[in-house]
Amino acid sequence: xxxxxxxxxxxxxxxxxxxxxxxxxxxxxxxxxxxxxxxxxxxxxxxxxxxxxxxxxxxxxxxxxxxxxxxxxxxxxxxxxxxxxxxxxxxxxxxxxxxxxxxxxxxxxxxxxxxxxxxxxxxxxxxxxxxxxxxxxxxxxxxxxxxxxxxxxxxxxxxx
Numbered sequence: 001x002x003x004x005x006x007x008x009x010x011x012x013x014x015x016x017x018x019x020x021x022x023x024x025x026x027x028x029x030x031x032x033x034x035x036x037x038x039x040x041x042x043x044x045x046x047x048x049x050x051x052x053x054x055x056x057x058x059x060x061x062x063x064x065x066x067x068x069x070x071x072x073x074x075x076x077x078x079x080x081x082x083x084x085x086x087x088x089x090x091x092x093x094x095x096x097x098x099x100x101x102x103x104x105x106x107x108x109x110x111x112x113x114x115x116x117x118x119x120x121x122x123x124x125x126x127x128x129x130x131x132x133x134x135x136x137x138x139x140x141x142x143x144x145x146x147x148x149x150x151x152x153x154x155x156x157x158x159x160x
Contacts (some may be wrong), residue, residue, distance in 0.1 A: 049156035088113025
């Protein structure tokens, strides 16, 4: 099943062969999700929660011990440090701080459409730095978006 954005709404799209199944899925599984939820401006985040980097460091250390190649490419960190399957949509923005010989990057991951009655999605900002040839997570912060309330608003506060 593919999702396509049409006029700011997500619609499930399936071939004509399966239109009956598509109608059933559309009535049960597709929800209104504005496409604007994939851009998070700093002024739309009221507050951030700072997360411990221990969990992320453990994931990196285990992957290094297993000689996983993704640990050498910080643009791939988001696929391994967060569970992306628990949201209907996600967007990853990778920003290298220097064009050449980059030693610091900012990874922003927006997840939207959680199957939760309160939390709609979240945004993580992961700051990574390269030291002695290895990439490390330096800081992680997170904010939530709620189903109730302003849709383009993120906060560290619990959802109502």
